[in-house]
Amino acid sequence: MDAITVEALSKRYGDTLAVNDISFAVAPGRTIGLLGGNGAGKTTTIAMLLGLLIPSSGRITVLGHDMATDRFAALARMNFSSPYVALPHRISVFENLMVYCHLYDVRDAKGRIAELASQLDLHELLARPAGDLSAGQKTRVALAKSLINRPDVLLLDEPTASLDPDTGDMVRAWLERYRAESGCAILLASHNMAEVERLCDEVLMLKRGRIVDRGSPADLLARYGRDTLEAVFLDIARNTGAAA
Amino acid sequence: MRPALRRIWGMMYRHLALYRRSWPRLLELAYWPTLQMCIWGFTASFFAGRMANAGTPGAGAVTLGMLLGAVLLWEVALRSQMGVAISFLEEIWSRNLGHVFVSPLRPWELVAALIAMSVIRMLAGVLPAVLLAWVLYAYNLFALGLPLIVLAVNLMVMGWWVSLGVVSLILRHGAGAEALAWSVLFGLTPFAAVFYPVSVLPPYLQPVALALPAAHVFEGMRALLAGSAFPWFSLTAATGLNLLWLAAAGLLFARQFRAARVRGALMSIGE
Structure with missing residues (x-):
């Protein structure tokens, strides 16, 4: 059973569609990265996964619990970190x-x-x-x-923001070890492309609320013919590059 | 400890840790009740002296008792209301709501913790003033006996539902509504018949007063101080009204909490 299942999730604020019909799943012991520019829908997606925000449509299941009806059972086994809270x-x-x-x-x-x-x-x-x-x-x-x-499910928003390279590396190694030992599913939103490349099994590229591409870091690099995820990110953000 | 009780204690622990580290916060709890009691106590003493000179010394003592009793009991309502609202605002000021609301803490558990903190804050604020009233004016609030518990509990409950309304407005309008945490119950003072009977108010304002539990509580207090029997009618009316208002405020809070989750306000309420 997947630790997180997101089906046809959308969030609308008035005329603005902040998240537009996205679906994905995170299996135990895997790390999925959310990548996208400002306003792409990363924070909104995480807020809906945490139950802070009620979706306009779609369904979220965490550890077998429907977040619309049974969120507290899931929240006891989840946790969250963000430098902005x-x-x-x-x-x-x-x-x-x-x-x-x-x-x-x-x-x-x-x-x-x-x-x-x-x-x-x-x-x-x-x-x-x-x-x-x-x-x-x-x-x-x-x-x-x-x-x-x-936690069995960990949502991390910029987990190594403001850390010096040495401490950042220590934290990443620690997260890798924790995931391997506990089987924790991790959803990671980060602007640090090297971090995403190192930690994530799969990356979801978000743009204007939609998932515009997805795959393992290696797959994305090969598909876009780039050496770094940052270059892939820029291709998607600017609508350039091989797969754009 | 059961998980629900432990979560409630967790939120209380957070506030108690804050007070342990901040003596100005502790001092502030007792500052206003004591100040109010001193001002009204000296004023009442002045009038009691004038009445004694006019040949009605008994009336002066009753007046002193009614005014000091009213001041101290109204502080129970005020401190209870502020205790809930300010404890909630502490979470907003520290930008901590995002962590609190993604924990397994249920909204009702948060409210229970805020109410428990309001009881502690109220006792820390009002008891020193009660003690000082005894020292300065030989006025013993506890002489009201067991009915004092009914009076005080009703005023505490009134403070809680008013503050639930304030918290709901903060959830709806953000921290911009925080001034209400200090001002809203002061605004109700003229209608609460704290220092005078409801009959003193103009007839068109009397229904407003009678809709407030405090008016019935203070009518009951004055009856007790005047030597009447236990004011069953007044205190039953106060309790009934409190239950109605508490239910209404609870529904408003639940509705505004859900609306805040729809709007995403829980993520940005401190901004």
Whole structure:
């Protein structure tokens, strides 16, 4: 059974069709990338998958639960990270993580926080107010929050934004290991093409709310006759290139 | 602990951690109730003294009791209302709603956590003022006895449904509606018969007052202070009205929450 199934999903705001009849599935243990320019529909799609936004039409099933009727059962086994959604900045990193241990009913909360602190190098940050952290440190803490409940489905919006290359590489390696060990399905929206190329089994290219192309990074590179996903991205965005 | 209770505790823990780290926030809780009590207490003492000089000392004491009781009990409603609305606004100000609403936390659990925080905030704000009223004016609010619980609970519930209305308006209009969190119940004060009987109001305003549970609560309080029997009618009316208004506010909240999910407002409500 697929971890995520999206069927004929659309979202309309007045006259604007933000997401237009998209369908895809994510199997356990696989990572799917959402690529597209600003306004392509990535954030809207993720918001609908999380139940933050009600679709205009279509159906979303996560871990066998219909998100229209049974979203809380799925949300307990999902999580999400985005640099654009903050954590309360006046309480400490430890307190923030403890809040989410309670919300996700995590057993041995202190043990889980200590485990994540070791894996993501957060020990020195735990006692500090979240608002005092650098952008890169906040991104690591947000990642820890997204893994607090050992999710079976992980939605990541720019997971390595603001990280230096060394830390970014560490986080990517950690995500790869977590996915391999847990069988977690990951949906990744990123503008970092090297990251998408490294982490994703399949890439969905979005433009004006539609999936305009899809395939593995290697397939897309071959189809467009390009050396990098960035070049493929530009071909699609500008309607140029072999397969455009 | 059951998962639902643990999620409610999680949201409370977040707010309690905030207060633990911020003494100005703690101080602010007690500041306004204490200030109001002092201003009204001195004013009432002044009038009580004038009445004593005019040869009606008993009436002065009753007036002091009614005014101080009204001030302190109205603060129960005000602090309960602000406790819910401001705790919700804290989530907006910290841009945290996106994380909260993608967790398994149900909307009713969020409301339960906000109400629990409002009880804590109300007690932290009003109890120091009650204590100070006893020190400064020898006024003991607890002398009202067990009926005090019925009066206070009704005023707390009124604060909750008013704040659910405010939260619904924030969900509909965004953080631009946040000023209502501080002002809306003050705006109802003239109609709530806090300091005077409903009969003092012009006849065309009296139905407005009688639609508010607070008017019945304060009529009941004044009857108790005047030595009457337990005011069953007033307090039954207050309880019934509270249940009606609470149900209406709950429906409004549920409707606005769903509308916010249709519009995508939960993603951008802090902006």
